[in-house]
Amino acid sequence: MSAREGEVVMEVVYSRCAGLDVHKKTVVACAITPKPSGGCHKEIQTFGTMTSDLLQLSDWLTARECTHVAMESTGEYWRPIFNILEANFEVLLVNAHHIKNVPGRKTDTKDAQWIGELLMHGLLRASFIPPIEQRDLRDLIRHRTNFIRERATLVNRVQKVLEGANIKLAAVVSDVMGVSARMILDAIVKGETNPQLMAELASKRLKDKREPLIQALDGKVRPHQRFILAELLCNIDAIDETIERFNQQIKEYCSPFEQAVELLDTIPGVARPTAELIVGEIGTDMSRFPTAEHLAAWAGVAPGNCESAGKRLSSKIRKGNNNLRVGLVQAAHAATRTKGYLAVQYRRIAARRGKKRAIIAVAHSILKIAYYLILRQETYQDLGGDHFDKQKPEATKKRLVKRLQKLGYEVLLTELQTASPTLA
Template identity: 75%
Template structure:
């Protein structure tokens, strides 16, 4: 096979050690391989960098093993062309597997240009991505805590969630504090309602009449304290992310113009895909990378599966959530969701709309143009005759005889 990189190295990265294999030209025997093992401490990683430099290495490849690749990448970045590779793309022949053989296999694949590099964004982009991902973790933890509060309330015969859509809203939070204090009657707690909740006074009185045990008050107090702490952390993350978003503000504002995409969602999308769309050959490649595009598995001329592949889980999750959120709007994307959900189900419809959202975001950032909605009646306008026949057929099934007369158009 053709040699693409004459001086390269493969790294087999673990939590405590890195096995490195360097391949360099050798006039007498063709190619020379040298293998060394280093610790993952910063001092030893610097020694690894010096060792690779002494062999005039130009390219280094390693597996994307959890988070263990990041310390190694931080040291080698800027000194070599570092290629991060998905482990599923370079499986070796089973049998006789060792760390040394893994490093040799990675180096040989790199030498012949058989590795497909993963996307490693610039450092500013990675910083923003770390912030948005950790904020999402805090938001998930808050949701878990709110669910635990709901379990405690149910165990205490408090049916607040049956009346209030958000038990952690302004009214619900005041009532929970009163429950923890234990000095209020259901009538007094119902009087703490604000806004539209004041219209549900009688229902609140019935819902707040329960049997709260002392230990349940203690549990509620601890859960509410943790929720307050997480709320403060999320607010600090919002401030920090807003500061780090300044270089990407134009892209965030453009993505935010898509219906169903809130500011936080736009920040996550931009933090995951960046602003340089030239890294993706097309919008379809971006959708495939994110894991929201149909798979391609064909054999013998038959398509065996079209399941989506594993992609960027963070990006896929937020896109699917946005798809479910915009399904209740009167927009083109909502019409697409309802059209597909009727035939394929809501889950597949959500993935398809997530694909559309990402393709739209790709073009908005590439063209630097805001989103222009096609309208909820876009599909009806494309095939009006089909819509007419379908509606007539439905009415006839209900036992009606339909005679249509066109409405004269005003001149």
């Protein structure tokens, strides 16, 4: 930009562009085009959101030779507009927080005009919209996740009904929907009341808990509770079938990304469903992320960057891709139960900073590992549980000696001599 006679003149980046203010039933478009005599001409038009209306919007923008179109990411209402316009225009989906209008000028017309002016001067940063193949895969994975959450809700309701009937099954079994537990639940639904007979349905290791199981099944199940259990179990079976169909469909849509999914599956704590989730959210093209730290910040698993007057303020994680963050946190919890580098990292950080920060740190590490595995096309190589000890051997030695001394031992260290190979 340049200043002339006290006036600030901003550089025009896109001479023919448009801003859209999107709502459920209407779209207000402001097309900005150059005038032959200089300056710009702004034309505003309102369209509906039906497909035929959006096609008219596309023709209207094409007639004015617009090349770039910007709109806010308003709920799900931007999707049909993006589907129609993406083939003919460079569409920018921008964060509404970044383009707040001047206070006191809140109208649909001025919003569309403001978005168009910001776009014309190149002041908008577009959100990432993945290619159509990745969008399809991502939609399938997100809906599968929703069904998995619904199933968990139904299982909790089953547990609530059992507690109301004095059945303490969850106190003995680890999974109330496991094979043995499910056979017991089916027996309860059919009217069985004898705890000894129901305990005989236990299999494998649950047979060793026969006496506690008999006590847990000694309850008072009323007829209406049997009816509720039957309906809940029926819904759970239906959702299980739906999830399985989603798994088959996702496997088909994952074929272009199969190599990346297999690479991510080698990370401790990351099973195939989580690997599919990561690939569906970030894709396989890492060129749009300059570094792994940029990816972590985009996903919302990196510490916040807030500093003022030389003081470091809150380091709370920023908002990011919530679906990806939830999947990474679940993978981090699973990784803490392994014996490798990630589990040791969790224990080290949890001892100093707490469990919640430690889980986010492990999730951060998992995403960085995924970035490099996809970028380099290689499998995961664990650094080992003793990686941190090898980094600073002297500090490790002093710490262990100090712990033994506190226990009342006198420690004398003798370094082992490595035998030199003999020549035959």
